[in-house]
Amino acid sequence: MNKKTSSWLLNAKNTEIEMSSRIRLARNIKGVPFTHMLEDDEDIEAISKLVAKSLPDLKYLDLSKYNLEDRALLVEKHLISPRFAKSGQHVLLNSDENLSIMVGEEDHLRLQVLSMNDSLETLYEKASAIDDTLENKLEYAFDEQYGYLTACPSNVGTGLRASVMLHLPALTALKRIQGFHHNLTRFGYTLRGIYGEGSEPLGSVYQLSNQVTLGFNEIDIIDNLNDLKNRLVEEERIAREHLKTLDTCDAVNRSFGILQYAYKLNLKEAARHLSNVKLGIDIGYIDIDNFNFQEWFQLIQPAFINGYMNNKKDENRPMMTHESARASLTRELLGGE
Amino acid sequence: MKCELCNEREAQVHITEGSGPTEKVRYLCEQCAEKSLYAKEQNKDNPFDIQTLLSMLAAHNRQAQNVTVEVPACPSCGSTIESVVNNGLFGCSYCYEYFGDHVPEIVRRVQLNQHHHAGKIPVQAEDSLRLKRDIQSLEKLLSEKIDTQAFEEAAVIRDRIQALKDGGQDE
Numbered sequence: 444m445n446k447k448t449s450s451w452l453l454n455a456k457n458t459e460i461e462m463s464s465r466i467r468l469a470r471n472i473k474g475v476p477f478t479h480m481l482e483d484d485e486d487i488e489a490i491s492k493l494v495a496k497s498l499p500d501l502k503y504l505d506l507s508k509y510n511l512e513d514r515a516l517l518v519e520k521h522l523i524s525p526r527f528a529k530s531g532q533h534v535l536l537n538s539d540e541n542l543s544i545m546v547g548e549e550d551h552l553r554l555q556v557l558s559m560n561d562s563l564e565t566l567y568e569k570a571s572a573i574d575d576t577l578e579n580k581l582e583y584a585f586d587e588q589y590g591y592l593t594a595c596p597s598n599v600g601t602g603l604r605a606s607v608m609l610h611l612p613a614l615t616a617l618k619r620i621q622g623f624h625h626n627l628t629r630f631g632y633t634l635r636g637i638y639g640e641g642s643e644p645l646g647s648v649y650q651l652s653n654q655v656t657l658g659f660n661e662i663d664i665i666d667n668l669n670d671l672k673n674r675l676v677e678e679e680r681i682a683r684e685h686l687k688t689l690d691t692c693d694a695v696n697r698s699f700g701i702l703q704y705a706y707k708l709n710l711k712e713a714a715r716h717l718s719n720v721k722l723g724i725d726i727g728y729i730d731i732d733n734f735n736f737q738e739w740f741q742l743i744q745p746a747f748i749n750g751y752m753n754n755k756k757d758e759n760r761p762m763m764t765h766e767s768a769r770a771s772l773t774r775e776l777l778g779g780e
Numbered sequence: 781m782k783c784e785l786c787n788e789r790e791a792q793v794h795i796t797e798g799s800g801p802t803e804k805v806r807y808l809c810e811q812c813a814e815k816s817l818y819a820k821e822q823n824k825d826n827p828f829d830i831q832t833l834l835s836m837l838a839a840h841n842r843q844a845q846n847v848t849v850e851v852p853a854c855p856s857c858g859s860t861i862e863s864v865v866n867n868g869l870f871g872c873s874y875c876y877e878y879f880g881d882h883v884p885e886i887v888r889r890v891q892l893n894q895h896h897h898a899g900k901i902p903v904q905a906e907d908s909l910r911l912k913r914d915i916q917s918l919e920k921l922l923s924e925k926i927d928t929q930a931f932e933e934a935a936v937i938r939d940r941i942q943a944l945k946d947g948g949q950d951e
Contacts, residue, residue: 476857476872511810549869571900578902584873585905587912589887590897592873596883597890599876601899631892657887658894 444504444513446750448738449520449540455559455737459725460676462608462648462737465521466566467555468574469593469602471584477594478547484532487547490581491533494544494552497580498573501535501544515746521557524548542573549594550602552577559737563605563665571661590657600657605665607672608637610736612647612722613682614675620649623675631655632671646714646740651675683726695723699731703779707766713743713773731777739776743769783809854878915944 447453452463471477475486495503506514506528514528522543523534533546545553554573556566584592590600598604614620624634634651636644651672653664698719701708708716721736723729741747745765752768763771773779783791789809851861859871861879865886870876876883888895901909918941925934 471873473873477870479867479869480857480859480871511813574900575903578904582904583902585902586873586876586897587905587909588896589876589883590899591902592870592876594869596868596870596887599887600891600894600897603899654890655892655894657891658896658898660899663898 444509444516445540446513446516448741449522451539451541451557452559452738452741453735455735457735458559460610460679461672462610463557463559464561464563464566464608465555465557465604465606466563466570467553467604467606468570469550469591469598469604470552470554470574470577471592471594472551473582473584475551478549478551479594481547484547487533487551490551491535491546493580494535494546494577497577498535498544501537501542504534504536506532506534512746512749516750519741519744519746524553542569544573550598563607563669564662567603567605567661567665597654598656601659601661601664603656603661603664604652605668606650606652607668608737609649609651609672609675609679610647610718610721611649611675611679612718613686614679615647616686617682619678619682623678627651627671628654630667630671632668634675645711646718648714648718648740683722686722687726691722691726692728695719695728699723699729699777702773703777704774705770707764708743708770708773709766710743710745710769713769714740716773717743739773742772742776748772781807783807783812785809785812851879851882911944915941918944 455463472486472490475481475490478487481487491503495501506517506523511528514523517523517534518525518528520540522536522540523531523545527534527545527548531545531547535544535546536542541557543555554570554577556570556573558566561569586592591602593599593602611620614623620634627634631654632651633654634649637648637650651668653668656664659667698716702713702716702720717736717739720729720731720734724731724734742751748765748768751772752763752765755763755768755771781791783789784806785808789811791807791809853860854871854875855878856874857871859875861882864870864875864879864882870879884895918937922934922937922941925931925937
């Protein structure tokens, strides 16, 4: 298994505010009860074999052969869901790791494509083309009124979840996220912290996504999401103007110092400092080459830190803990000592 | 190092609990780590997940209407309307048809009052849907012709509808 960052993320160009995008389609097979009603793996295994046959370029992973750490790594790469890491077995991935199909999640098929630079429309076209290929081998559960039938009624219709990750430190600092969230809900969209729930999610990274999947076609859902995203990005830019103060400049440079020189960092701290430095770069307070925010944000997550610690085993550093390993990583990344 | 929980197997996983000064790292073997994560998930008391909300709303609605409806279990998967409402999950695709009267209420609540699919149609379903829509529009035309007493044209339309229903193509 690839223990490093997925190549699509490594090769992505650095962007301001907007991070990666994702399209997910939920599909079920006609005549087979939904996953939670199945007593054994027989049907799901049969479906996964048909998927593998239809898409021979994808690599099949049998999760039951992977340990907990490796499965956690796939969760942190956003390739499988946390629930699937515990109870799922069959996954198909492409070599860039920007396409994954979970077989036997809440729905029989959860197909998703990820990208840093492609638009949501392009991603949807990709996902839809794969969906068409699968349909040649599998007959989907579909209803004229309710569209693609899913286990949970919150996915019925298009089965589409479109989402964009956004870095919103200024709106977070000015406590404006809750207000946006409230308004977005009325339009059938939602904004929430991607890592950890609550008012202040890790590193001010949020996910904007549609909640309503019925009554609108895929392109309308995506167009509306894009409009809302552009509005949020604009608001974040305006909010950043209010944050151009000595205090912010101080916070940015302190964070840079901590990432370069600290010997212990917990996840929350590391995320906050990376977020501060990213903001500092975007508003011109600090200049750092190759600061890959999204990749590094992933590297500080627990399963990646586990991998980092395993690599360092040979260096005979018995005292290394998660926190000291994370600090050692950020020192390496930011050229500190 | 031995696992902190079972003290038998070798610890392979580090689980970080809490953060800041309360952060605690536990060293566990894979089996114990899995059990502990699973227990955590079970205890997770999130009052706003969709399943909980759905069952709360449905219970509230039944109370308000003061009705207790007895619907037999879905003959295809054995789900009952109670199990669907309590889990927030249908058991199989046939449930949508079988619990027909209850489905609009369940779906509308999580879909902002939307109740009709407007998106992609699978190619396999496209043909039968198109046929259905063609028949519907011809039937509408037929009733218009009858209303205006254009019986000759009506007879032609009737034959076309019959041909479509018999599986033939509309000429």
